[in-house]
Amino acid sequence: MRIRLDMALGVVVLTDVLRVFLPSLITLFGRAGSTPAELMGLFALSWFVLAFLAVPLARRIRPPLIALGAGGVLLLARLVLQTTGGGDLQLYVAGVGLLAGLVWLVATAMATLDARPVMAGVIAGLAASTVIHAALDGIDLMWRPGPIPWLLLAVELGLFGMLLIRAVPADEEYSGAPRAWLAIGPALLLWGLYTGNTAHAQAATDSAQQAAAVIVAAFAVVSVLPAALPVLRRPLLPAIALVASAVAFTLGRATVDGVQGVAPGWTIAAQVVGQVALGACLAHAATTLGPDRPARRGLAMAGGMLLFVVFVFGYYAAYDLYLPNGWVPIAAAIAVAALALVGGAGLPRLSYDRRFAAAATASIALVAAVPLWQGDVPRWEPPPDGLRVAAYNIRMGYGESGRLSLEQQADELRRLRPHVVVLSEADRGWLLNGGHDGVRLIAERLDMHYIWAPATDEVWGDALLTTLPITSIRNHVLVQGGPTGAQALEVGLNWRGREFVMIGTHLQPSPDRNDLAQVGQLAGIVKDAAGRGSPVVVAGDLNLQPGDAAWKVLTGAGLTDPLDAVRPFDTIPSGRGGPVEQIDHVLVTPGFAGKDPVNPDVPHSDHRPIAVTLVAHP
Structure with a gap:
């Protein structure tokens, strides 16, 4: 199975931007809770709704050219973010970058007939983002001063730019139905909430925190090639496992006397099972074959990302509006699982090769080498007189x-x-x-x-x-x-x-x-x-x-x-x-x-x- 590397790098850049846009929405637009939650939701929603305009735009400009232009704007926005000192410039540059990333995804969906390599690229991008974020101990390059972050960012953006220019539509032997693209938004929500969230795994245990991060990152890498695991080649088992992991994640939030009442293994197991199942479900959703039109694929992609932001606010509204949120990860998991179950005849048999094994080993070693955030802790002493x-x-x-x-x-x-x-x-x-x-x-x-x-x-x-x-x-x-x-x-x-x-x-x-x-x-x-x-x-x-x-x-x-x-x-x-x-x-x-x-x-x-x-x- 081919992996669209331009998609993998693009997803890494887009998640970078998303990790700036979402907190900027809270701290800058939200102004410490002084902005009504409804207005914040409308502001966030507008960027996702604007992505639908890429569909009628494709009547005048070929989708591959739209994808190239939008990908270039995403790249440029991420570069500019590294130079901002915060404030409204950070908020709106992140918004423009997010919109560009969404348009890039919509246009790519419209330009691509075979969804399987693209979906493989999405899974690989989420895995790579998990590994990078864990290796940086949760402090992304965006928030790091000095020349080394700039050098690493130049490599990331340079590779994405090169692959973006070389990207071409996949072979026209197959035609993937729109439901494959619809799954990406809910999958991104699940990945960010828990399946690929190494900080969540570390917070679940007071000891062996780095081991927890390594475990989650390792299973994120494993999720890239679900066809190599026989039990995942049919959609039913990963669909059930994904929903079960979401239920376990929700139940794992229960407390006893205000202290965690669930063993750390419960939380981490929900994450790793969920991540592997998520990768398999996305792969199965991409095997759905049948006639469709570019506009339907584009609308499905934009609709899936609209679901993402709706789910995000459905989950975090509990912190502002007294609303229950346990249903959100379960509903998102059911949506992805359902899209996987209507897939084709299953995944072809595939074995891991040495190159992938080497990449997986390198990724795990990278995470194990953290933390990269801090050097030596400066010595200090409390005052002796009180x-x-x-x-x-x-x-x-x-x-x-x-x-x-x-x-x-x-x-x-x-x-x-x-x-x-x-x-x-x-x-x-x-x-x-x-x-x-x-x-x-x-x-x-x-x-x-x-x-x-x-x-x-x-x-x-x-x-x-x-x-x-x-x-x-x-x-x-x-x-x-x-x-x-x-x-x-x-x-x-x-x-x-x-x-x-x-x-x-x-x-x-x-x-x-x-x-x-x-x-x-x-x-x-x-x-x-x-x-x-x-x-x-x-x-x-x-x-x-x-x-x-x-x-x-x-x-x-x-x-x-x-x-x-x-x-x-x-x-x-x-x-x-x-x-x-x-x-x-x-x-x-x-x-x-x-x-x-x-x-x-x-x-x-x-x-x-x-x-x-x-x-x-x-």
Whole structure:
């Protein structure tokens, strides 16, 4: 079976652009949730709808020429993205690049009669993107400074440009029906959500995280040639396996007491089975033969990608609109499986050759050699004269400019020299944010142990990082407030032989902010912890200001404000303008006093990091 290498390289470039467009949509167009979700959806949808215009355009310009031109614009947009410093330029260049990629796919579908080599190229492109993303430890070339990323990008784009120019329509012996092209969009959604998401695999386990990435990347490579595995040559088994993997992925998000209640092997098994089954289903969908017209193929390709963005918003709307999302991966898997089942007579027998085995081995070795994100961790020490506590809402790792800023966030936290850090708005593998594990990456750069506190699900929540001995961990799921959910992570720590309780949280008030049930529950947790005889520290993005009714609930539980002497204490970067906002806090029960508070005005998130040194009363 031939593999269209131009498709493989094009898919790699397109997924690069997609990993910029989606987080830019949230951080730049969304403006930290200030833009209505419906308007964000309409903006994203418009780029996908515009791709349908390639079909009538083909009446005037030959589809191969449209594909060549659109592929060139995709290449150029990706090149320009590497030079942008973020902001609206990044958002709109990513949008243009995404649209160009979509038009390239539509025109390629219209110009291609035999879908099998193209589909093989799509599968190979997704596998290559998985390997590259894993080898870069989730920090794509787009977000890396210096000459080496430029060199690697030049190789990637140079190969794509060369193959794009040489690409010609496949032999006209067969004619693939449009349903083959319709499958690509839902398949891309499944790949980004979980089957090819190595950060998701790493987040599922506290140990052997690199091994998890290697396993997922290895099976992504295996998925390229499904015909080499006898059990995959007929569509029924991979179709069933794909749907089963989506169900397992959805069930694997269940929690027990706010902590993952499913063994890591469950999540990783769902990923690797899903990826191999996904490759086989796409291959079977491409064997569907029958008469069709170029316009039908183009509309099917554009329609499949429209399904992709609809599924994306169907899944992530749960974080804004209180909507259930467990149905999304299952529905996408059923769609791909159904398209595979209406395929032809099955896949021809095929064996792996030495070249593919060598490529697979090299890919696995590349992933095993990571992390490539960071070098040596700079040495640092917390202050000797008190307990230093920091809190930082990291906005999924993105700065005010919309650029990934995990490294800068970690470096800023190191300057604060904390014993304990509470991170809010952290994600661990979201497709919507580019598929990186921000908690692990920051913790590794600080050389701190981390405790993950899932809120809405296992890949969205808060985290506590510390250099201190941990004596206990308890995660409290808080009552419903905002749609992203909330928790209170209660951790027993030992500082200089003295036990204290650290509670990290990100409160999500109800839309009208009059319901005090969530903050009242937090106050009860504080009272219970203090009643056991240890001082209590609460830190995080509390989404309330001194003097609010919710603030009085917390102070009524015995908490005091060690930052009171320096109020107002703005926790929002000044570049955002507007009045002073004090919504990130460190609060303590009697037993601690505060000194040396800082809130550096840095643009690495839409919040400032804050820190204060707590001195124990004798």
